[in-house]
Amino acid sequence: MKYRHVTLRNLFLRTTLVVLAAFLFTLAPANSRLAFAQDDSPWKGGEPPPAQPRETPLPEEQNIVERAMTAVCSERARDPLGSIPIDVMQARPSMPLSHPDAVAGLKRAERLLPAAKELVIASLRDLSNEYNIEDMRVRAAAARVLAVDKIEPDVELRDNASVMLSTPRTVYFGTIFLAGLQSDEGMISVLAHELTHIADGKEDSLHPLFRLVGRRASTLTGMHIAGRRPEELTCDLVGAMVSRAYITRTPGKETLARRLSRAIEHNCVEEDGTDEAHLSPRNTMRALLSLDPTLGSEIMEDPLITFKLVEPSNAPAKSTQTPTRRPRRVMPRTRTRT
Numbered sequence: 001m002k003y004r005h006v007t008l009r010n011l012f013l014r015t016t017l018v019v020l021a022a023f024l025f026t027l028a029p030a031n032s033r034l035a036f037a038q039d040d041s042p043w044k045g046g047e048p049p050p051a052q053p054r055e056t057p058l059p060e061e062q063n064i065v066e067r068a069m070t071a072v073c074s075e076r077a078r079d080p081l082g083s084i085p086i087d088v089m090q091a092r093p094s095m096p097l098s099h100p101d102a103v104a105g106l107k108r109a110e111r112l113l114p115a116a117k118e119l120v121i122a123s124l125r126d127l128s129n130e131y132n133i134e135d136m137r138v139r140a141a142a143a144r145v146l147a148v149d150k151i152e153p154d155v156e157l158r159d160n161a162s163v164m165l166s167t168p169r170t171v172y173f174g175t176i177f178l179a180g181l182q183s184d185e186g187m188i189s190v191l192a193h194e195l196t197h198i199a200d201g202k203e204d205s206l207h208p209l210f211r212l213v214g215r216r217a218s219t220l221t222g223m224h225i226a227g228r229r230p231e232e233l234t235c236d237l238v239g240a241m242v243s244r245a246y247i248t249r250t251p252g253k254e255t256l257a258r259r260l261s262r263a264i265e266h267n268c269v270e271e272d273g274t275d276e277a278h279l280s281p282r283n284t285m286r287a288l289l290s291l292d293p294t295l296g297s298e299i300m301e302d303p304l305i306t307f308k309l310v311e312p313s314n315a316p317a318k319s320t321q322t323p324t325r326r327p328r329r330v331m332p333r334t335r336t337r338t
């Protein structure tokens with residue numbers, strides 16, 4: 001054993017450091033919620049910095065989100081009009097255009113298109129107010145949404161829907177997807193997702209919004225949401241908002257929990273795989289339920305759950321800089337899984 005000479009001065013210094021460390025450790029949990037709300041990270045991409053306290057959601061909130069997901073998927077399983085989960089759709093053989101379920105799905109999509117357009121524009125206005133997006137961008141986005149007038153069924157697209165920048169008035173729908181979304185609430189949510197891509201257009205009008213939504217979702221969930229994922233997530237968020245607004249304007253006998261679940265329940269997969277552009281289906285649900293906590297509490301029919309992860313006053317500040325122009329996409333956005 002080696003004898004270590006410890007002077008009184010060193011001992012004092014060490015003791016001070018230990019006390020200081022213990023003090024800071026005690027303060028950390030109290031500060032973490034505040035840190036969530038002030039998402040002003042200088043991080044601009046790449047791997048997220050490790051061990052950032054604000055990127056670690058509180059266990060209580062995580063637990064509520066997980067319970068809400070379970071409630072959504074349980075509701076889906078009981079619902080005769082429940083959406084087919086994406087992984088189940090993926091495993092199905094191609095479906096011809098003439099299949100009665102695909103024909104019914106196309107009729108549903110065409111019937112809902114006018115309401116979807118109107119509600120997408122309203123939702124984009126709400127989000128843009130919340131995130132301080134320039135009005136000019138929202139007006140351009142709204143004009144593109146209003147111009148959409150066609151749903152094109154497509155056997156090859158299978159369980160996907162997509163839009164193409166070269167044909168900005170058309171939403172393409174795989175026949176398996178048309179057949180798999182069996183409720184108005186499920187269909188209008190996916191329609192709204194695609195319309196939000198169209199709203200962004202060639203000009204990337206909504207990219208500042210996408211970035212801010214992605215950043216907030218990262219803060220709330222601790223997930224790394226970069227690349228095209230913020231756009232896809234925002235499209236899903238608009239889908240959920242539109243579905244909720246549609247439910248409000250079309251009261252019926254079914255429970256609110258059942259109808260709201262339909263907006264996101266196609267994400268109730270067993271095989272939770274993904275690609276570069278999307279969060280996995282279950283992580284998409286996690287992010288949506290974190291961004292919109294009232295959605296989860298309404299689905300769980302639990303009025304006691306009124307938590308709010310981020311206060312409105314702490315919404316990300318308006319960017320006063322003109323966004324950096326990025327090279328125009330060469331490829332159209334095809335096969336956009338929703």
Ligand SMILES: [Zn+2]
Pocket residue numbers: 193197232235336337338
């Ligand atoms: Zn998409």
